[in-house]
Amino acid sequence: LGESNALDGVFDKFLSGVKIFLNRNVLRHDYIPDNLPHRGEHIHRLGGILAPSLSGSKVSNVFIYGKTGTGKTAVAKFVLDRLEHKAKEVGAPIKICYVNCRFAGTNYRVLADLCRSVGMDIPFTGLATGEVLDRFRNALNSGHSMLLVVLDEIDALVKRQEDDSLLYELTRINERLHGVWVGLIGISNDLHFKEFLDPRVLSCLSEEEVVFKPYLADELYDILLDRAKKAFVDGALSDSALRLSAALAAGEHGDARRALDLLRVAGELAEREGDNVVTEEHVRLAQQKIEHDRVSEVLRSLPLHSKIVLVGSYILNNHSPQGSVTGDLYEVYQELCRVINIEPLTQRRISGLINELDVMGILNARVVSFGRYGRTKKIRLGVSAKDIIQIYSEDSVAGPLIGYVPKCLQKHRSPA
DNA sequence: CCTCCACTGGAAACCTAGGCTC
DNA sequence: GAGCCTAGGTTTCCAGTGGAGG
Numbered sequence: 001l002g003e004s005n006a007l008d009g010v011f012d013k014f015l016s017g018v019k020i021f022l023n024r025n026v027l028r029h030d031y032i033p034d035n036l037p038h039r040g041e042h043i044h045r046l047g048g049i050l051a052p053s054l055s056g057s058k059v060s061n062v063f064i065y066g067k068t069g070t071g072k073t074a075v076a077k078f079v080l081d082r083l084e085h086k087a088k089e090v091g092a093p094i095k096i097c098y099v100n101c102r103f104a105g106t107n108y109r110v111l112a113d114l115c116r117s118v119g120m121d122i123p124f125t126g127l128a129t130g131e132v133l134d135r136f137r138n139a140l141n142s143g144h145s146m147l148l149v150v151l152d153e154i155d156a157l158v159k160r161q162e163d164d165s166l167l168y169e170l171t172r173i174n175e176r177l178h179g180v181w182v183g184l185i186g187i188s189n190d191l192h193f194k195e196f197l198d199p200r201v202l203s204c205l206s207e208e209e210v211v212f213k214p215y216l217a218d219e220l221y222d223i224l225l226d227r228a229k230k231a232f233v234d235g236a237l238s239d240s241a242l243r244l245s246a247a248l249a250a251g252e253h254g255d256a257r258r259a260l261d262l263l264r265v266a267g268e269l270a271e272r273e274g275d276n277v278v279t280e281e282h283v284r285l286a287q288q289k290i291e292h293d294r295v296s297e298v299l300r301s302l303p304l305h306s307k308i309v310l311v312g313s314y315i316l317n318n319h320s321p322q323g324s325v326t327g328d329l330y331e332v333y334q335e336l337c338r339v340i341n342i343e344p345l346t347q348r349r350i351s352g353l354i355n356e357l358d359v360m361g362i363l364n365a366r367v368v369s370f371g372r373y374g375r376t377k378k379i380r381l382g383v384s385a386k387d388i389i390q391i392y393s394e395d396s397v398a399g400p401l402i403g404y405v406p407k408c409l410q411k412h413r414s415p416a
Numbered sequence: 417c418c419t420c421c422a423c424t425g426g427a428a429a430c431c432t433a434g435g436c437t438c
Numbered sequence: 439g440a441g442c443c444t445a446g447g448t449t450t451c452c453a454g455t456g457g458a459g460g
Contacts, residue, residue: 108444125434128443303447326423346449351424367424371458374422 019233020271020278026231027264029257032077037226038219039071042210046079049208053083053146053183054092061171061184061205065191066212069255072187075212076150083148093145102156107166110157111136118143133169140173140180148183155190167197171204214254220246223256224263232267237278241266244283262286295383298360299391305345306353307398308336313363313381314388314402319409323380326351335406340397354379 025031036043046062053059064072080096087094097117104110111132112122118139122132140147149170151157157166167186174181186205194202215223224246228237245266249259263278265286270278302310312332316324330347337344345353354377357363364382369375381388392398 106445123435125436125444127436131436131443345447347423348425348450349448352448355425367456369423369456369458370421371456372419372421372460373458374420375456376421376423 020236020267020276021231022233023231024264024267026227027260027267029260032074032081033227033230035226036071036074036078037222038215039075042071042075042212043079045210046075047082050079050083050148050183053094053148054087054090056092056146058146058174058181059148059183060207061186062208062210063186063188063206064210064212065188065193067191067214067253067255068189069249069253069257069259070212070214071256072189072212073152076152076185076187080148080150094148095145096148096150098150098152100152102153104157107157108132110151110166114149115139118145118147129166137173137176140177140182144180146181146183148185150185150187152187153189154186155188155193167201167205171201215250215256216254217246217250220249220254220256220259224259227260228263231263232278236270236276237263237267238280240280241278241283244280248283248287261290265289292387295362295387296391298362299383299388300395304342304397305350306357307392307395308340308342308401309333309350309353310357310362310388311392311398311401312336313379314385315404315406315409316379317381317385323378325376325378326354327376329354329379331408332406335408336401336404339401339404351377358382 026033046064049062050059064076066072077098080098084094084096086092095117097114099110099113101110104113108127108129109124111129112124115122115132115136118136120135120139122135154167170182170184184205194206197205221243224242228242242263245259245262248262249255252258262283263286266278266282269285269289270276270282275282299307299310309329312329313324316329316332326347330350333350334344354363354365358365362382364380365377367375368378389402392402
C-alpha cells in the first residue's frame with residue numbers, strides 16, 4: 001500500500017508539475033521542420049538540380065557531402081518531400097526512394113530496399129545480387145515512373161566491403177532502361193570517401209556536388225531557437241541553456257543533431273526533477289547522460305565473445321592499469337570461456353574483435369614493438385571500469401565473470 | 417649489421433543458415 | 439530434393455615486421 005501511495009505521488013507530481021515540453025518530437029532528428037535556417041542556399045541548389053524531373057527529363061546525379069549533423073539528410077528529405085508534392089500536383093510520374101546504407105548494411109539489402117520501393121518484395125537472402133538487379137530493372141521497365149534514389153551514408157556501403165559494384169551498376173542502370181530513368185542522390189559523411197571510389201563511378205555519381213559545411217555556434221543557436229519555440233513551453237528554457245547547447249555542439253564539429261539531443265535530454269531531466277526551467281546545469285548533465293547511454297547501449301548489444309574479451313580487458317586493467325598485450329588478454333579470455341563452458345575462438349579472430357572494439361572506442365589498441373620481445377598490440381580500456389561494472393553487473397553472460405580472478409594471473413605477477 | 421620474438425593482418429577456405437530454380 | 443546462390447562469422451595458413459639484444 002505504501003508503494004502504491006508513493007507511486008501516486010510520482011503521477012501527481014507529473015500531472016500537477018510544470019510542463020516543460022509543448023511538443024518534444026520537434027527535437028528528434030527525424031523531424032523535418034518547415035524552415036531550415038542557414039540552409040536556404042543548399043535547398044535552392046538541390047531543388048534546381050532536381051526540378052527538371054517534373055517535366056520528365058532525366059536529372060543529374062548529385063553527390064552531397066559534409067560531416068554528421070550538418071543538415072544533409074534534412075535538406076535532402078525536405079526538398080524531395082516538396083518535389084513529391086509538386087509532382088502529384090502536376091501529375092508527373094516520380095517515385096522517391098530513401099535508403100540508409102548504413103542501416104541496410106550490404107549491397108544486397110540496399111538493392112532489396114530499392115525493389116521494395118517499386119513494389120516488389122525480395123527475400124532477405126537467397127538470391128544472387130545480379131538476379132535482384134535484373135528484377136529491379138524489369139520492375140522499372142514495366143512501370144512508368146521515374147525513380148529518384150537517395151543513398152544516405154553511402155560511404156558505409158563501400159568501406160565495409162571494399163566493393164563498389166552496386167554503385168557501378170546503379171550509375172549505368174539508365175543505359176538499359178526504356179522510357180524511364182533513375183536519378184541518384186548520394187549522401188556521404190566522409191569527406192575522403194571520393195578517394196575510395198572507382199573514377200568512373202565517381203564522375204558519374206557526382207555530376208553535381210553539394211558541400212555542407214559544419215554549423216558555427218551562432219548558426220546552431222538560430223536552429224535551436226527555432227525549434228525550441230515549438231518544442232518548449234514559453235519560458236521553460238533559459239537562454240543560457242540554449243547557448244550552452246549550441247556551444248557544446250559547435251565544439252563537436254558543428255553537429256546540429258548533437259545540439260538537439262542535448263536540448264531534448266536536458267528538458268527531460270528538468271521535467272523529471274520537477275524543475276520548471278531548463279538551465280545550463282541540465283544541459284551539462286544531459287551531455288553526461290548521452291555519453292553514458294551511448295556506452296551502455298553499445299556494451300549491452302555486443303556479441304557474446306566481444307563481451308568476454310571486454311571483461312577480460314577489464315580484469316587485466318585491475319591487475320595492471322597501464323595496459324596489457326594481445327597474448328595476455330587472449331590467455332585470460334580463454335580461461336573465462338572455460339569458466340562459462342564456451343568454446344573459445346582463435347587468437348586471430350580475437351585480434352580482429354579487439355580491432356573492432358578499438359574502432360568503437362570501447363578499447364584503445366595500438367601496435368607497439370618490444371624489440372627482442374616481439375611485436376603486439378597494447379590494449380587499454382576505452383570506457384571507465386565503473387561503467388563496465390555497472391552495465392555488466394546485470395548481464396547474464398558477463399555479470400558472473402566480472403569478479404572472477406583468473407589463475408593465469410595469480411601465478412607469477414603479484415597485483416600492483 | 418643480423419636475429420628473432422610475438423605477434424599483425426592479408427588471403428582464402430570453410431561453415432551455417434537462409435532461399436532460389438528446376 | 440539436388441544443385442545452385444548469398445551473407446556473415448570463423449579458421450587456417452602464412453608472409454611480414456619494429457626494434458632490443460647480441
